Amino acid sequence: MRIADDLVRSRLELPLGDWRTVDGLRDSAVLAILVERGGEDFLVFNRRRDDLPYHAGQICFPGGARDGTEDATDCAVRETCEEMGLSPSHLALLGRMPDRVSIAGFLVVPFVARLVGTPDFRAAADEVAEVFEVPVKLFLDGARWGYTETTHKRARFSKVPRFDFDETHRIWGLTGIILRDFVTQVMGFAP
Numbered sequence: 001m002r003i004a005d006d007l008v009r010s011r012l013e014l015p016l017g018d019w020r021t022v023d024g025l026r027d028s029a030v031l032a033i034l035v036e037r038g039g040e041d042f043l044v045f046n047r048r049r050d051d052l053p054y055h056a057g058q059i060c061f062p063g064g065a066r067d068g069t070e071d072a073t074d075c076a077v078r079e080t081c082e083e084m085g086l087s088p089s090h091l092a093l094l095g096r097m098p099d100r101v102s103i104a105g106f107l108v109v110p111f112v113a114r115l116v117g118t119p120d121f122r123a124a125a126d127e128v129a130e131v132f133e134v135p136v137k138l139f140l141d142g143a144r145w146g147y148t149e150t151t152h153k154r155a156r157f158s159k160v161p162r163f164d165f166d167e168t169h170r171i172w173g174l175t176g177i178i179l180r181d182f183v184t185q186v187m188g189f190a191p
Helices: 005-011 074-082 134-140 175-188
Strands: 026-037 040-048 063-065 091-096 106-115 128-135 145-149 160-167 169-171
Touching: 005 091, 005 106, 005 175, 026 074, 026 091, 026 175, 040 074, 040 134, 040 169, 040 175, 063 074, 074 091, 074 106, 074 128, 106 175, 128 134, 128 169, 134 175, 160 175, 169 175
Parallel strands: 026 106
Antiparallel strands: 026 040, 026 063, 040 128, 091 106, 145 160, 160 169
């Protein structure tokens, strides 16, 4: 399954870099990267190293916290390039999804980008344990979706979406919320 870039653009906000800062939360930004392999689209995910002090072993979209006065698009691209070993010229921003709040105290701006060319990912060994890709057609399989109960005081939902790619790759939490936003807005499927 291939998702046309024009379709993504038409269903999302423009990829503007304005921060919608909220008192008490730190600004951050992530990229949901579409990559075409053999005529089929995939989304790219990272699995964080198991020995990190925060979110160890969790699956996420590449990205991170705001640095100085950079705007949200610059933050998402910089962090992604650092984590994935890419050049900014390898990324074409397509749109912006709704901002989301993490239980770690971040206001996260999620963008969708298309990987340009065929660069190899060179994961930052100090942060990323694994880079993997999921075929977007699998996101239309309702049997792979479920919800996990949460009672965390910062959680804005009582049930958090999760997607089971395989036995060792469960996408949930904030990444699950952003993934559900992508699937609902871009693919027109409500898991």
